[in-house]
Amino acid sequence: MKKSLLFILGLIFTGFAVNVWATAKITRDSNNKFNFVKMSALGYSTMFQYTDTGAIVYTGQGYRAGSQWGRMVMMSSLQDVPSNYVAPRSASLDYALVDMYKDTLGHANVDISDFMGTLGTSDDQYVSSQEFLDIPRGGKYAATIYSDTLGYEYRDTIDILDDPSLRINCFSVKVGKDIDVTAKFNTGYPYDVDSYTDNETTRDTLYFVKNDSTLEKIYASQKKLSLKNADKPLIANIDTVSFKVSKPHVGRYKLVFNSDFAYGNKTFYIDVNDTLRAKATLNKSSYVLGTDKKATIHLTMDYGYPHILSTKAYPAPTIIIADKLLQREDTMYVTNDSLSGKDLSYSTDIDIPIDTISAASLATYGDTLKIRLSVSFNDAQQFETSLPLVFENATGIQDINSDESVVRRGIYLINGMKCNKKEDELSPGLYIIDGKKVLK
Numbered sequence: 001m002k003k004s005l006l007f008i009l010g011l012i013f014t015g016f017a018v019n020v021w022a023t024a025k026i027t028r029d030s031n032n033k034f035n036f037v038k039m040s041a042l043g044y045s046t047m048f049q050y051t052d053t054g055a056i057v058y059t060g061q062g063y064r065a066g067s068q069w070g071r072m073v074m075m076s077s078l079q080d081v082p083s084n085y086v087a088p089r090s091a092s093l094d095y096a097l098v099d100m101y102k103d104t105l106g107h108a109n110v111d112i113s114d115f116m117g118t119l120g121t122s123d124d125q126y127v128s129s130q131e132f133l134d135i136p137r138g139g140k141y142a143a144t145i146y147s148d149t150l151g152y153e154y155r156d157t158i159d160i161l162d163d164p165s166l167r168i169n170c171f172s173v174k175v176g177k178d179i180d181v182t183a184k185f186n187t188g189y190p191y192d193v194d195s196y197t198d199n200e201t202t203r204d205t206l207y208f209v210k211n212d213s214t215l216e217k218i219y220a221s222q223k224k225l226s227l228k229n230a231d232k233p234l235i236a237n238i239d240t241v242s243f244k245v246s247k248p249h250v251g252r253y254k255l256v257f258n259s260d261f262a263y264g265n266k267t268f269y270i271d272v273n274d275t276l277r278a279k280a281t282l283n284k285s286s287y288v289l290g291t292d293k294k295a296t297i298h299l300t301m302d303y304g305y306p307h308i309l310s311t312k313a314y315p316a317p318t319i320i321i322a323d324k325l326l327q328r329e330d331t332m333y334v335t336n337d338s339l340s341g342k343d344l345s346y347s348t349d350i351d352i353p354i355d356t357i358s359a360a361s362l363a364t365y366g367d368t369l370k371i372r373l374s375v376s377f378n379d380a381q382q383f384e385t386s387l388p389l390v391f392e393n394a395t396g397i398q399d400i401n402s403d404e405s406v407v408r409r410g411i412y413l414i415n416g417m418k419c420n421k422k423e424d425e426l427s428p429g430l431y432i433i434d435g436k437k438v439l440k
Contacts, residue, residue, distance in 0.1 A: 027155075029151030029152075032152075034149065034150050034151070035151075037074055038074070038075045038076060039074055039152055047066070047067045048066045049064040049066040050065050050066045050165075050167065051167075052166060052266065063159065064162070065135050065137055065138045065160055065161070065236075067134060074115065076119055081120035082120075085120050087113075087116045087117040087119065088113070088116055089113075090149075091112045091116045092109050093110045093145060093146070094107070094109050094110075094146055094147070095144075097135070097143050098141065098144070099140070099141055099235050100139070100141075100142070100234040101234075105134075105135055105136075105141070135160055136184075137189065138159075138235070139160060139235030139236055140158070140159050140160075140234045140235070141157070141160060142155070143155070143156050159189075159190075161190075162186065162188045163186075163188050164188035164262070164263045165184075166257060166266045167183070167186065168184075169183075170182075171271070172270065172272075173270070173271075173272055173273070174272075174273055174275065175250045175272055175273065175274050175275055175304075177247070178244050178248075179206075179244065179248055179253065179272070180244045181241075181243055181270075182241075183204065183240060183241045183242070184239075185264050186237075187236050187237045188263075191236065193228060196227045196237075198226055198227065200225040200227055200259065200264075201222060202223055202261065203221070203222045203257070204219075204243070204256070204258075205219070205255070205256045205258075206219040206243075206245065206253055206255050206270075207253065207254045207256070208248075208254075209252040209253065209254055211342075211343075218248070219245055223241050225261060225264075227239055227261060248272050250272050250274040250304040251271075251304070251305045252270070252271055252272075253269065253270040253271075254267065255267065255268045255270060271305070271306060273305065274303055274305050274306075276303045276383050277303065278299065278301045278375060278383040278385075279299070279300050280297055280373050280387060281387075282295055282296070282297060282298075282387055282388075283295065283296040283297075287389065287391055287392070288391065289354075289357065289391050290355075292354060294351045294354055295352045296349050296350065296351050297352060297371070297373065298347070298348075298349055299350060300347040301344060301345075301346045302346075303382075304344070305343075307343070307344075308339050308377045308378060309377070309378055334348075334350055336348075352371060354389070357369070362391060363432070367390065368389065370387070371387040372384070372385075411426070411431055411432070419431065
């Protein structure tokens with residue numbers, strides 16, 4: 001019966017599409033002693049294409065600057081492996097992507113020693129390996145995959161298309177972090193070198209957007225761009241502008257580029273997102289079961305940007321306060337839809353009914369229960385805490401209520417479950433009999 005050993009390499013590569021390798025040049029040393037290892041052609045397809053607003057899923061045809069996924073299959077039939085086969089001490093596949101000016105933009109080395117070591121010893125196996133390589137610009141590239149051990153090589157030349165563009169790397173940061181922007185002015189590929197003068201300029205201005213929508217200038221600079229590269233017409237040319245604003249206030253910032261580079265007139269928005277500051281406390285340090293009817297949580301919150309959302313399509317709740325005591329059915333939801341569209345400074349008292357808590361619950365969970373409180377808005381949980389709900393003298397059920405009309409008659413286990421045995425049939429242990437703890 002024919003058996004095979006299968007080894008699959010999955011790699012994140014860049015700039016390839018499925019049909020690239022249909023015409024690839026494949027070489028193999030006919031005298032190589034590992035010729036029983038069969039190598040299939042690689043297949044690639046674009047995963048993400050770079051755009052002005054970041055990478056997006058690419059569903060078109062061809063090869064675009066961005067990230068691609070590729071897979072290669074190596075196979076060897078068990079019956080083809082020579083009886084005197086000795087696995088090499090090490091073996092690898094090398095992947096290289098080099099532009100026409102011999103600058104390597106992507107390289108990965110994949111160890112296939114384990115695959116070579118298991119040849120002739122076991123049935124089918126599957127191994128995958130992924131590498132992330134990035135192509136930041138379009139151009140003409142030489143793609144090579146080779147293995148010195150296997151005497152094997154793929155080689156081809158491909159064109160990776162790219163759009164003329166202005167791209168930035170920063171769209172949001174958390175409060176306390178810097179706004180750190182790198183803007184890339186990209187000629188795209190292919191492009192007409194003679195359409196650029198090397199005298200193009202750009203001016204960038206960063207504004208803070210106030211609550212009344214007026215703008216406050218925070219930063220401005222101007223730079224001469226170098227976009228004409230007559231010596232390297234087979235690759236997109238990129239020039240960059242970088243700046244940093246240290247620990248900006250929370251809010252929205254507007255970044256405006258004005259340039260005589262046709263694709264360099266763009267406006268971007270950068271959000272500095274706040275972190276909710278909240279505190280929750282109980283009104284008492286302890287409660288008496290059967291006497292206290294409620295516990296009150298005092299909640300204070302302070303928050304800035306982005307403001308809590310409320311729209312006609314989604315009017316409420318804009319803020320959800322969920323407290324959970326014991327079981328899911330005890331969960332309360334407190335909503336407030338009047339806090340949207342503004343900086344938040346808010347306090348509220350939330351009453352939690354505790355008169356439904358039973359002696360059996362305390363016998364099961366102990367004298368201290370937990371109230372789990374969370375605050376959610378803008379489709380995310382922003383705050384969570386746990387508050388201890390302490391009961392005084394709760395260890396003895398005799399302390400709860402001595403009124404015969406409300407005492408549960410019968411025999412119960414300490415966890416609150418009813419016991420159907422007679423008292424003289426009970427095994428040694430602690431029981432609750434007619435509302436009182438009894439040690440047998």
